[in-house]
Amino acid sequence: MSKQKSYSLLLSIALFTMLGIAVFLQLRSSWTMQRIEEQRLAKRLSDDVHFLIETTKQDLLFQAFITNTHRTNFADALISFNGFEYAMFQWQCQQNTPSLFDSLFVYSQKQNKIYKWTGVSLKETTIPSSGILGTLTSFIQNNPVFQTQKIASLKTGQILIVEPLYLAELDSHIYILSFINKEHFFYNLLVFNTEKCVQESKDFFFRIRDTESDTVLYESEPDCPPYFFDNPDFAIALMQLDKSISIMSNKKMKENQNTDAEVQADKFYEIVEKPFQQENLVLEVIHRQGSLLKASARNMMLTIASSLIVLIVLGITMVLLVLNMRKAERLATSQQEFISTITHELKTPIAIISAAAQNMSDGVITSPERICYYGNLINKENERLKSTIEYFLLYSKITTGTNLKHEKHDLCSLVKDEINHWELPWKTNNFQIETNIPNKEILIYCDKTAILSAIDNLISNAYKHSKKGKFTSISLSLENCPLKIMRHSFTPSNTKQAAILRIKDHGEGIPKSEQNTIFEPFVRGKAAHNNQIEGSGVGLNLVKRIMNLHNGLVILENSSCAGTTFALVFPVVHEKQET
Known part of the structure; x- marks a missing residue:
């Protein structure tokens, strides 16, 4: 990978050197063209005047x-x-x-x-x-x-x-x-x-x-x-x-x-x-134009301007090419890490299931209690393996544009289901939980599996990245549209209100240098690598794709050393829309 970076750097230097040479040659060519244009106009006029003088002499x-x-x-x-x-x-x-x-x-x-x-x-x-x-x-x-x-x-x-x-x-x-x-x-x-x-x-x-x-x-x-x-x-x-x-x-x-x-x-x-x-x-x-010099200078400026536009476009193209090359390098690195992560995510439960099954089949485990323990372990790892496979199947389904099944659901009920699902891990690890979910219905059109996956992904991130702070806050509220959150605006065409689900933790936060890339596929932060936190690098990208397919938004609302807040914004179904 270091060789690829050095090649990219050398290519960037070569491209910008060529661009600089092109600018110099173009300016020199424009100056020469100005002189040629002056001579051309002067020669044409001189020929016309000479013809006038000779014609007058022939008349006289x-x-x-x-x-x-x-x-x-x-x-x-x-x-x-x-x-x-x-x-x-x-x-x-x-x-x-x-x-x-x-x-x-x-x-x-x-x-x-x-x-x-x-x-x-x-x-x-x-x-x-x-x-x-x-x-x-x-x-x-x-x-x-x-x-x-x-x-x-x-x-x-x-x-x-x-x-x-x-x-x-x-x-x-x-x-x-x-x-x-x-x-x-x-x-x-x-x-x-x-x-x-x-x-x-x-x-x-x-x-x-x-x-x-x-x-x-x-x-x-x-x-x-x-x-x-x-x-x-x-x-x-x-x-x-x-x-x-x-x-x-x-x-x-x-x-x-x-x-x-x-x-x-x-x-x-x-x-x-x-x-x-x-x-x-x-x-x-x-x-x-006022003088021949001004006219030729104006023509030269027009030539320079058009040439500079071409050179600017060429320069922008070169910059985009270099950026795309670097992005491709990052993507290649991320894909390699993604493959390693997926391999680990799949091999770990398979290894546990294989070892437990081998022990049971070889007669190493004979007591009913141990057999029951190993059976539960195999079942647990099987569910983990099944969940991982379903997760990546959902990602594949979302990225390939497969149509989702949109139905009317109560967002409050979906959020409460996810809270109940995470209650045991929170309790086991002594997490402090704050929830603020309205008791009334908030109806949205959505694919239930996809939305539950998006909510679960954000709660999972808050859980994994705040084990030191051990705090998670989940709140759901209704706000009027048009809505502005940070640099984002939300103005749906068919509703006047939006539901905002905020999930907050007390983790280390996301560095500013990484905040612009967290929604890209196969991207994992340095903290995740250093702390060996489980993850595939596609979770937030999956959340973004799911919300886009539901005409919603996912926003990094706040991130600092005191914690991180993500917001999911949904268009709300009103009674008139139902009828």
Whole structure:
């Protein structure tokens, strides 16, 4: 048995060590998952914003559209005029905001011709001698600065984009002159593209802000509190133009120019309001939880919480497993002791009967007095053996759930019968007996044999465990329900009163460490072992099972060095129930 205990201890240590390692690994995994979640959300948002920027560039810049649209029928877009015109048509068709361009022109520097986009094709038109278009074409003719893409803010409230291209068929540079409506660009194009490209990220709030005027151009959630964006997770400029696209200044360049060029430059710079500030348009993003860090921390806490619940359940399971193992060990020990006790209880009367019968059959006993004595001894031990066998048959009957025969009996009469049965042993051993049994009937439904066995068991325990105190008190009383005794409550559904039978002794008492296990099967206290008190270890368990089958209770009401009190609680039969 000591080996089994050591194995149980080692297994317990191993299980709890594994549980501790599991907790550590789970916490570490949760921390790693938080970092991965942060990176995942940031990467997803970064991809969405990059897609937004590229989509906006394709809407504004013809070259960006051609570069990012991989179609074979655009192969001659920069070779033939017809191919270029078809590509222009496709570029305009993919526009989601048709009113974005106030006007769109294509200027051929070599031919000094200008074509206006009609919506479906390019139509040659006269170059005006004055105005923005005339000034711009003259400036392009006389200024080499337009060899790269240019962007500028005009005083007319428009955004001007100049894109130089080389068309092989014409052997000439052509320039796409895009006059963009700033209001439509801010409030239509950017809003539409943001909703299309970024709005799918439902975990975030978005807004587009013009930092120069501190104006909010767009909000994904109008009800979102402004303070949410005090520290946004991301603040990204929406107009991230390539290095090849330069910003046109509103100041005259200091290069040496001829007189005509200077005149045209002066006229051009008069129509440029200011350099286009691409960094002014900012997309601000904040997670709905208040920040990306808070969101990932919350997800981590949820993961940790769910993991801890699993670990707690696992820990409880391990604890229950260890407790059950120890309980099984105790049960195995108790069963061995029970078998030893039963063997002793059966062998003792059998040995006495065998010895007495052998002496009589061998003629050792011849006198009538001795023969009568041995006959009484055999009869007494036979009754003891019969009683022991019936006792264990009753225990087997109760534990296997065999139906008992419930009939109406007077509890007072049953208790008095048991008192009469024990009168001789009490008198022989000089016990002081106190009884308080009512003279009226207290009717209960019960199996008579089972209830007598339960009462007899408690009286027997009081007798065996109080031979030094030599005192037994038996009292029976009626009390109203609901009834509370110690930590137990008794509220039967079909009666208003309960009968309480109390059996008290002046023995050594039951230690507190043993009080929680006295009703378990095969359990005997240390005092019973040390004092070699007769018993099987199933008596109180049998009493508990009998009382449960009668909808009653058995309670250890009090136990101290001054003695022990057990109480049996029975539901009482009333006259209305009888009828």
